[in-house]
Amino acid sequence: MPISEDQVREALRAVRYPGFSRDIVSFGLIKGIDVNDGEIKVQLALATNDPNVPATIKNDAEKVLHALNGVRTAKVLIDIHAPPAGAGAQVGPQRLPGIKHVIAVASGKGGVGKSTVAANLAIALEKAKARVGLCDCDIYGPSISTMFGTRERPTATDENKIIPIEQYNLKLMSMGFLLDDTSPAILRGPMVTRYTQQFLRQVEWGELDFLILDLPPGTGDIQLTIVQTVALSGAVIVTTPQEVALIDARKAATMFEKVNVPVLGLIENMSYFISPSDNKRYDIFGSGGGEREAKRLRVPLLGQIPIDIATRESGDRGHPIVAEDPQSPVAREFSKIAQAIREKLA
Ligand SMILES: Nc1ncnc2c1ncn2[C@@H]1O[C@H](COP(=O)(O)OP(=O)(O)O)[C@@H](O)[C@H]1O
Ligand SMILES: [Mg+2]
Numbered sequence: 402m403p404i405s406e407d408q409v410r411e412a413l414r415a416v417r418y419p420g421f422s423r424d425i426v427s428f429g430l431i432k433g434i435d436v437n438d439g440e441i442k443v444q445l446a447l448a449t450n451d452p453n454v455p456a457t458i459k460n461d462a463e464k465v466l467h468a469l470n471g472v473r474t475a476k477v478l479i480d481i482h483a484p485p486a487g488a489g490a491q492v493g494p495q496r497l498p499g500i501k502h503v504i505a506v507a508s509g510k511g512g513v514g515k516s517t518v519a520a521n522l523a524i525a526l527e528k529a530k531a532r533v534g535l536c537d538c539d540i541y542g543p544s545i546s547t548m549f550g551t552r553e554r555p556t557a558t559d560e561n562k563i564i565p566i567e568q569y570n571l572k573l574m575s576m577g578f579l580l581d582d583t584s585p586a587i588l589r590g591p592m593v594t595r596y597t598q599q600f601l602r603q604v605e606w607g608e609l610d611f612l613i614l615d616l617p618p619g620t621g622d623i624q625l626t627i628v629q630t631v632a633l634s635g636a637v638i639v640t641t642p643q644e645v646a647l648i649d650a651r652k653a654a655t656m657f658e659k660v661n662v663p664v665l666g667l668i669e670n671m672s673y674f675i676s677p678s679d680n681k682r683y684d685i686f687g688s689g690g691g692e693r694e695a696k697r698l699r700v701p702l703l704g705q706i707p708i709d710i711a712t713r714e715s716g717d718r719g720h721p722i723v724a725e726d727p728q729s730p731v732a733r734e735f736s737k738i739a740q741a742i743r744e745k746l747a
Contacts, residue, residue: 404471406434409441412469416461419454420659422620425462427590432480439473441466446480448629451661455479494632494660497601500534500609502634502746504665505627507657509649511618514670514706515639516544517716519615521732522637523571524723525739531610534565536600537575538627539617540593546577550719554578562605569724574604590622597626618649620656628660634746635665637703642669642690654698665745666703667695668738674708704738706731 414426425431425445433444443462447455459477466475497503506519516539523535537545546552549568555578556564565572576596588596606612614633617623627633636657640650654664669691674683685708695702706712709731715722723732 402471404436404439404441404469406436408469409434409436409443409466412465413443413462415465416458418625419457420620420656421625423622423625425458428625430458439471441469441472441475443475443477444480445477446482448482451659454659455481494629496632497606497612500606500612502610503612503614503631504742505614505616505633505636505657505662506639507616507624507636507653508618508639508646509620509651509653510640510646513618513639513641513646515618516548516615517712517721518637518639518668518670518706518735519613520545520548520716520721521712521723521735522739522742523611523613524569524721525732525735526611526613526743527570528723528727528736529739529743531743532608533570534572534574534606534609534612535615536604536612537573537577537615538597538600538623539615540576540588540596540623541617543575543577543580545573545575545615548716548719548721549573552578558605562603563599564605572604572606572609574600593622594626597623598630601627601631620652624656628657628662633657633662635663635742637665637668637742638700639668639670640691640694641671641686642684642688643686644690646686647690647694650694651698654700664698664700665742666701667691667698668703669705671708672705677710701741703741704734706734 410426414424416425418425418428430445430447432446435442459479462477463475466472506515508515523533527533535545537543551566551568553566555566558564565574566578638650638653640646657664671686674685676683691702712722712731715725722729723735726732
């Protein structure tokens, strides 16, 4: 049986975009496949400034093609173009006009407290007299709308720009403001990419010192879209002290390294629990994990947030803890983290 084009395409699904969970086929990089009597030629096109990306893809792709039954030669040709300039461009990280620093809050694993951290960090920065925006990039599972207790609908300007919602003097954008209910958005890949780009480029953020991006977990489509759309000043990785979370945190850190985004540091969330009844400390998810991982990644451990009932309750009620109780230990830890980030970026 001669090798078919479909077989080649299927085989290429095993090749990932370096640092990301998405494969090169679903990301639409394949421009042509030519199979002739066991001689395979694949044409790819991608936009990047990083020479390692095409080299890795070429190497990985040729490897999987050589493993096909009946292959004689396998050649992968990559057409590399520089990321285009201009608004609405599909790829190419660019500075967002008027915004000094864009910071991604990321994690490998879900439910570790990214949104909680992103919301409270944004408020802590604002309290330190910065102009701050918070963009909920979790298109499938938005939570910033809930955490800020508003489902106000954004309006648009005459130039078709979306006006963000204002709360606690922060500019907010979330899919939760656009959906009618809280059910996760059922969206296909390309739509998610478009929403993500619109949230970044088509929102009237105005002049900001910091735009905080609350990312979904993992290293998928949305992350890839973000790093290709905006120039990030850095990323903050949230993890719990548990080994499973740390492994995923490492993956997230690697993803940012691959695209030359500095990891500003690690935040360990749910670090410990102080029992209100006896004031004793319990290391529910183990201890020292964040510290070890930060050392391994050679980044600072920016802070440790305990498991805290008030933090959870205030988030659920729509008034993040830093706004509701600025003197609480958790709020002070967030202020310390905000200060460390300001200093790092100053
Ligand atoms: N330090 C904490 N103490 C108590 N509850 C927390 C803490 N951090 C997060 N939570 C709770 O855990 C759940 C998941 O947090 P969330 O910030 O939505 O995580 P993610 O964005 O990573 O999925 C939420 O209900 C949140 O209130
Ligand atoms: Mg979240």
